Amino acid sequence: MKVLKDSKALRRALASAGNRGRRVGFVPTMGFLHQGHLSLVRRARRENDIVVASIFVNPLQFGPKEDLDLYPRDFAHDKKLLEHEKTDFLFAPLAEEFYKADFQTSLSVKKLSRPLCGLTRPTHFAGVCTVVLKLLNSVMPDTLYLGQKDYQQFCVIKQLVRDLDFPVKITLMPIVREADGLAMSSRNVRLSLAQRQEAPLLYQSLKDAQRRVKQGPRAWADIKQAIHSRLKGLRHGRIDYVEIVDAQTLESVIEFKAGSRVLAAAAVFFGKTRLIDNVLIKVR
């Protein structure tokens, strides 16, 4: 695996690896890799001739009061994990070189960035769009692999790619969970023991909503309320949001309509650590 620090070097390396006509799969990450990330890398490995991963804790997607400095990092270990999955190239730019001093471009996907995580993190998805666009231009992949845990991010990037005519396919991969159901996240390591023990309730409450939907028509407000009530019981956690939205537009669902796809999503603060989770539900 070759490690590259800037876009031009990466492009040169990719060109000399003969990427012309060969399929390139790309997995963007912020590092501190877990099995969720690695499931993306494995899928990319199966489907492509060349696999590129990136590790970059993107300052632009953190708000001024967020946990940029606390975000966990372990580059040496990440490198080993990626090598083990036979990644060809690791792109790991330095923030001060990636965003030059005179950087002044602003980019956002308006509607899809507003609800859910966008309410608490109003500049987050603009930062995500910017880094993803730069990464796409650096890697020029055929397929981009994203994880469902950041489902809104997937929607935003899909729209960005569509709106701006990027010639890239996007593959969404399911959430990988711990044995007790907690969605894997680099941030889990920052939970205290008490917080960690409570955290699986996030998934349980969403899973429960999914079960209720399968039992037949009922008011979305009631289902949402049920998730809310369960999460209210957290002793170490504080609800950021609970939402049930259309899986494509991310707008609140009103009608209980057979054949529609909805997303039940929630975010909970455990201290300063904010965890998110979601389930996709097909209404029958």
Added chain:
Amino acid sequence: MKVLKDSKALRRALASAGNRGRRVGFVPTMGFLHQGHLSLVRRARRENDIVVASIFVNPLQFGPKEDLDLYPRDFAHDKKLLEHEKTDFLFAPLAEEFYKADFQTSLSVKKLSRPLCGLTRPTHFAGVCTVVLKLLNSVMPDTLYLGQKDYQQFCVIKQLVRDLDFPVKITLMPIVREADGLAMSSRNVRLSLAQRQEAPLLYQSLKDAQRRVKQGPRAWADIKQAIHSRLKGLRHGRIDYVEIVDAQTLESVIEFKAGSRVLAAAAVFFGKTRLIDNVLIKVR
């Protein structure tokens, strides 16, 4: 010359023309072509294996009170001109397909879009950035050819490309002028005879400023004032702005510094028709 209406068809056509490893030159236009445009096409033809031109009157770069509907068009004639210059591909998308109904991406280059034309046209350069980014993704050229008449546009696009790591080189071509000095523009056709007769004063006043600078150090305010005074004399025109700015940052120049490069630029309304012109001046 092949004419293509959508990005995917264009990419397919380019791929089957064997663009891999062959140099692609790209000239984006809004049509109603004149010798200024054609000078770009000729340069692209000399320097590349494949030449792509686009004709698209981009609604996004017109303000609500601007002249989108009045913008002159003559597709059949443009086609002949491009064919005559041995253009390989003409990309001419339809606005309603180019910007789909759910389009919601917003893009801008902040600082460089603000002064000069940005004051009168606050959303113009955001529209330019968006269309250029989409065109770059559709054509994927090695070199982009731009004209100096839209010098601020060149600065904005250069910054966009730099900020977002687009692998494209930009070549700026000099302004092509009528015999009496008026910068060629698709909008000139909309001038009345009286307006047309006065319009060359725009260039004369800038050229005069250039002469003054060459005579030795003096206050920029005085030079600017001299341009302003001459344009004040227009009977059919109304000054939009007169500015002297640093050619790189587009910020107002204060110091008269040997070796610096400045841009003297002006915009004048003749009725509803807004003409712009500029000269680049190297201070000795």
